[in-house]
Amino acid sequence: MTGNEIYRANISEVGRMTARRFNVSGKMLFTWLLLGGLILLFSPESITDKLQLGFAGIFRWPLTAGRSIAPLTATNSEPLTNNVSRQEYDRLQNHLDNVIEQLYQERQKVESLSNLKKVKGIDNRFALEGASLVPAGIINSNMNNLTNELIINRGSDNGLEIGQFAMANNSIIGKISAVSEKIARVKLVTDPASSIPVLISLNSGKHIEAILKGTGSNKAKIDLVPAKNKVETANKIYAAKQPGVLDIPIKIGEIKQCRRLDENPLLWNITVKTACNFENIRDVAIIIMNPKP
Amino acid sequence: MRWFRFAALILVITILQTALINSMPINPNLLVILMVFFAIFSDSKDAIITSFSIGLAADLIGPGMGTLTLSFGLTGSLLAYLNRTIAIKKMTHQAVTIFIVTIAIAFIAHFLIMIKSQITAENIYTSVIAPAVYSGIIGPFVFLPVAWWMKIKHHSFSGH
Numbered sequence: 001m002t003g004n005e006i007y008r009a010n011i012s013e014v015g016r017m018t019a020r021r022f023n024v025s026g027k028m029l030f031t032w033l034l035l036g037g038l039i040l041l042f043s044p045e046s047i048t049d050k051l052q053l054g055f056a057g058i059f060r061w062p063l064t065a066g067r068s069i070a071p072l073t074a075t076n077s078e079p080l081t082n083n084v085s086r087q088e089y090d091r092l093q094n095h096l097d098n099v100i101e102q103l104y105q106e107r108q109k110v111e112s113l114s115n116l117k118k119v120k121g122i123d124n125r126f127a128l129e130g131a132s133l134v135p136a137g138i139i140n141s142n143m144n145n146l147t148n149e150l151i152i153n154r155g156s157d158n159g160l161e162i163g164q165f166a167m168a169n170n171s172i173i174g175k176i177s178a179v180s181e182k183i184a185r186v187k188l189v190t191d192p193a194s195s196i197p198v199l200i201s202l203n204s205g206k207h208i209e210a211i212l213k214g215t216g217s218n219k220a221k222i223d224l225v226p227a228k229n230k231v232e233t234a235n236k237i238y239a240a241k242q243p244g245v246l247d248i249p250i251k252i253g254e255i256k257q258c259r260r261l262d263e264n265p266l267l268w269n270i271t272v273k274t275a276c277n278f279e280n281i282r283d284v285a286i287i288i289m290n291p292k293p
Numbered sequence: 294m295r296w297f298r299f300a301a302l303i304l305v306i307t308i309l310q311t312a313l314i315n316s317m318p319i320n321p322n323l324l325v326i327l328m329v330f331f332a333i334f335s336d337s338k339d340a341i342i343t344s345f346s347i348g349l350a351a352d353l354i355g356p357g358m359g360t361l362t363l364s365f366g367l368t369g370s371l372l373a374y375l376n377r378t379i380a381i382k383k384m385t386h387q388a389v390t391i392f393i394v395t396i397a398i399a400f401i402a403h404f405l406i407m408i409k410s411q412i413t414a415e416n417i418y419t420s421v422i423a424p425a426v427y428s429g430i431i432g433p434f435v436f437l438p439v440a441w442w443m444k445i446k447h448h449s450f451s452g453h
């Protein structure tokens with residue numbers, strides 16, 4: 001017996017031993033895999049997020065390439081009107097609404113300052129003056145009835161943190177929900193797990209506070225608004241100020257439909273149309289209010 | 294089972310599904326089609342392993358880890374068990390099976406997400422039907438190149 005034959009015989013013997021050792025029944029195999037699935041299901045999101053972001057990070061190139069091909073196959077291209085695309089029109093409209101809202105906020109500040117002239121140390125910076133906007137490209141999007149998320153190509157290396165707001169077309173689209181060094185996930189305002197404090201700008205000029213909740217499939221709603229408030233279709237919705245995260249309200253969308261709740265007619269059931277069409281966006285910007293030097 | 298070929302196939306299909314097909318107006322679920330294929334044309338143990346593996350791949354691009362691993366694993370294992378007594382050979386039977394399995398997976402995943410994070414999605418019924426129909430129609434035709442790649446004998450066109 002040559003050395004080569006002895007080697008082959010040893011290898012095949014090891015193979016047979018391994019096969020005997022791992023020769024489990026179908027039921028046992030199923031039980032083990034089921035147990036593995038359950039462990040995965042109830043693992044903390046901080047661990048499982050890393051797996052998903054890791055996959056997106058490793059395969060970012062084919063995923064981005066696929067996204068750039070996708071518009072060619074999609075049928076929801078938007079018509080041009082008056083030589084300005086709908087997307088550009090929406091972007092400018094959102095900017096105008098944000099400026100109007102900022103004007104309103106500045107007026108409020110002037111009124112409060114006129115009443116508090118003697119108070120020193122009042123912060124009189126302009127909105128977003130100290131903020132930095134980090135542009136990011138979209139690696140992948142996940143839009144269905146269970147989840148509405150974007151994977152972007154910026155991470156903690158670029159100063160991103162969980163809870164920061166993401167903008168597109170001059171409107172708020174969501175918040176950072178998970179972050180790794182080079183990749184982050186944006187949970188859109190329409191995600192069923194999303195819940196964001198907002199302001200509803202009424203036609204009377206009054207602002208009322210509410211909570212915007214995502215319902216999946218590019219939709220969001222607002223509940224628990226008392227019916228005594230005169231809420232109407234096309235009223236603007238703004239993300240409410242959050243100290244250290246968002247210093248000025250920025251537009252999210254507008255009311256598409258409002259009707260009384262069936263269970264309680266004293267409350268509104270409001271459906272919100274987002275200011276930005278999430279399926280068409282290619283780039284986003286993350287708002288970092290107080291960037292580290 | 295040729296596991297390296299299987300791994301390469303799942304990787305390509307997962308990327309294709311998330312990067313291209315999910316954003317198309319006609320969006321069949323290729324991972325469900327693959328799971329049904331392996332549940333029908335593999336032996337029971339391989340079918341169980343492939344079902345959970347494809348579920349894990351779906352989780353990497355899905356709403357949260359674990360939900361699709363379990364729903365694919367449970368459905369695929371059940372299908373492999375049923376396939377021992379009810380042979381699913383005709384294309385029409387395969388199409389109907391894919392349609393039912395797609396809906397079953399969506400409902401199990403939705404149920405698991407409700408348990409995990411107390412989230413309930415609206416309009417689940419309408420959003421599930423369209424991909425299930427597309428998957429059912431396209432599925433039996435996808436079986437042919439998959440069978441060729443995996444070198445598995447496939448007689449769906451013979452009608453036996």
